[in-house]
Each structure stands twice: as structure tokens, then as C-alpha cells.
Amino acid sequence: MSALDECQAARGEAARTCLMPALYLLPSTMADGKVTDVLPARAIEVARTVRHFVVENIRTARRFLKRLDPSIDISALSFTVLDEHTAPDDIPPMLAPLAGGEAVAVVSEAGCPAIADPGADLVAAAQRRGYKVVPLVGPSSIILSLMASGFNGQSFAFSGYLPVEPAARSARLKEMTRRIRHERQTQIFIETPYRNRRLVEELVAALPPEMLLCVAVDITGPSESIITMPLSGWKRALADGSAPLGKIPAIFLLFS
């Protein structure tokens, strides 16, 4: 009898809480606030039921699970770290519970796993071996900011951080401008929080004043602010101090 069959036999009506053996991708909160504001009941149910977790940081993952449900018995769970220091050979063994008919969940530090974190390597390993991969709904700063920007969502690109080296950075901004104009492609990128203000100053100086910039800060958090203005408007907001560009996580979108 498989773990799933046993579970279903034991639980009858509640068999829905029996998880099929799959790699579940479990989003995490991105900001302070209620967990139920950003996670559907199904994601919370999976988090409560899975016993094997792959995480970037064990301490924050434990804290997240306790926030989800204070009654969770953390000591009964297994946690394996997958971060940028993990050797490639150490990744496939993290899928071992699947072979035994048990579920494994990947949790990211913030937002959707396997989008901008090492979880993608584990997903790729699961796909190569033909294991089922189940993504769960949760907050994505990329999609939430795109929705609220008013920009083209039929064509968009996310490119992570801008290059730091000045010539490469300038070339990237030029190419993004070209893709906005010729492909009507919304350009989305991020910056380390303490450089938010400098980045906007730089965009104001480098790009045409009529180009539209959307800055989304503290998405899903208590000070959430998602504002679209032409760069000429951002220039004024920088000058009069009204630009909401504190040292908190932000995401930037350009379009025209």
C-alpha cells in the first residue's frame, strides 16, 4: 500500500488532505500582514500536510510555517537547505521521498519559489526524472506589479537586476527602450532596496521624460504603493520629496 493509499484509507472523507507524491511549490509571504491575504486555503493545507521541506533558510522557513499554523509540530518535519552554495550533486537526493510515495515541498524566502531562487534546479531535476510538479498559488511581485501598472501584459519581460558596470547598464537601458518602442514589451526589473532612489534618479537622467515608470514598493504589505507616472512626474516627486522610495523591496516597470 502506498503512503497515499494508506492515508486515504485512514482518513475517508478527509482524504483530500492526503497528498499525492509530487514536488509542491509553496509560495511564501512577501511582507508583513495576514497569511490568508496572500495564500489560498489549498496552499495552507498543503503546508500543513507535507513532511519534507526544501528551503533556502531553515530558521525563516520554520517561522513561516508557525505563522501559517501555530499548531504545526515543527519537530516532526524534515528540512533540507537548497541555496546558492548547494553542490549540484546534492540536489537530486532531495527528491528521495517522492520515490517512497511521499510529497516534498519547496518554500522560497519570499514569494513564489523557483522564480528567482535555487529552487528551479530542484524542479528541473524532478522534471528530468518524470516526477509530478505542482505549483501552488501565491504572491508574485512581478505579476501583481504588472497588473497594477496599467502597462502591456500581452508582452512583457522580467530581467532581474540591472548590470552594475556602467557601460553594460547603459547598454541594457538602451535595449530595454528599444524593446518598449519596437515590440511594445513592458520591461520589469529589480534593484537592491537601498538603491531605489538612486535608480529612479538614474532613469530620470537617462530616459525620455515622457516614458512611463511604475514603482511598486512593499507589495501586499501595510505600506503598499504602486504608482505609475511619466519620468517627468518622478523628477518632480524626487525634487519635492513625495516619491515613495524608502529602503524597502521595490520592483520597477517601464513602458511608453
Place this chain on the structure above:
Amino acid sequence: MSALDECQAARGEAARTCLMPALYLLPSTMADGKVTDVLPARAIEVARTVRHFVVENIRTARRFLKRLDPSIDISALSFTVLDEHTAPDDIPPMLAPLAGGEAVAVVSEAGCPAIADPGADLVAAAQRRGYKVVPLVGPSSIILSLMASGFNGQSFAFSGYLPVEPAARSARLKEMTRRIRHERQTQIFIETPYRNRRLVEELVAALPPEMLLCVAVDITGPSESIITMPLSGWKRALADGSAPLGKIPAIFLLFS
């Protein structure tokens, strides 16, 4: 006294259900299944509370709200249609309740509003007038398929439908291949369901056999399947009939 103040005064402890005047972007379900599988409690709460809705199709929007909460009094709600036939001048008046201190919600036909539907024009109008825009968490086939693909999520582009005209289509596939190779950018696109199989046959014929294709069908639905294989593997799956390419909504991702 504003509508928000009145509501808060009247409800006391339950003041959380009083909505500030903002344009709420309310995702909808994408497939059959429980609403609580894909929408957080907060999104359901907002849907129950808002009185002014902007929708693509009134009948499906009403059905969606009834599925969310059968006790909702649909007759007390206002519905305004925003679709591809809406004249640009008819869009700003849809924001009128905001000036009166009331909330407005945009609901899409499936998934996240204002990503690939006319809702983006209403969001742009709200941003131009300085109204608050609040995106709510829900299912996005783009993000869910990207999470489960195992592909690069640090850099990706969604480009909607491929061009239909053969020369433009071939040029687009060539440019996507270039961006995968030179920018390590995951390429995401869609196709009308009845052409799923033909599209995969076309990709198998046009692109190198080692390139990776992820096909995600019926995301969040009962027959959800998200499979990544090299094109050589898809070729075999097409031949032996094991490729899950029914006439249901699918999204396609390429990477190498």
C-alpha cells in the same frame, strides 16, 4: 463622512471588511475546482464587499461571484462591461464611484485581470488620475507554469500568441531561440487550444532537438499537467500518443 468612515463606524471590529476607495484587481478561477484552491481569503472578502464591478462578460462574472459566495445579493451590485469593443472615452467614467469614496473591482474572465485583457486600460486611467490601485493575489498561468518548468525565472519574457503569418512566425521563433541562447531568457507564449498539437509538431520540426519545451495544460484544474522534456522527447510522445495535448488551454515555455 466618507463611505469608508461610515462603514468603519458602523462595523467596529469588522471594519476590515470596509474597503478603502481603490481600484481592486480581482483574479478569477482559471479551471474547474474549488475557489479556495486558488484565491486567498482576502480576495474572496473583497469580492463579497465591493458593489461596483467592471467585467468582460456580465453573465460569467455573476456566475463567478455566485461560486465565491452563494449568499451574495447579485441584484444589489452594478456591472459595467469593458471588452475589446469598449470605446476609449467610455473607460474613465467607470472610475466614478472612486470619487464618491467607493471601491471598484475589475474581474477578468480567467486568471489575473489587466495582464492580457482590456482591464489594463482602466488601470492606466486610474493611475493617470492618481487613484489607488490594489492588485489581489490569484492564479497566473504564466507564473505557475514558469515555477513548475524548472526554467530560468531570473529572466523571462511572455509574448502572447505567436504570429500566424508563416514568415513572421518563423522570424519570431528564430528571435526567441537567440534570446534563449544569448540572454538565457525563458520564452513563454500561448496558442489557441485546438492548435496545441500542431504547435508542438511545428516546434519539433523547427527547433534543435535538445531544446527544452515545457507544456502546461489545465493549470489549477483537475487534469493539470506541467511537463518539461527536450523536443526529442516531445517528438516521441507525439508519435506514441502519450503527449498530453488535448484541446484545453495550454501555455508553452522554451529554454535550453
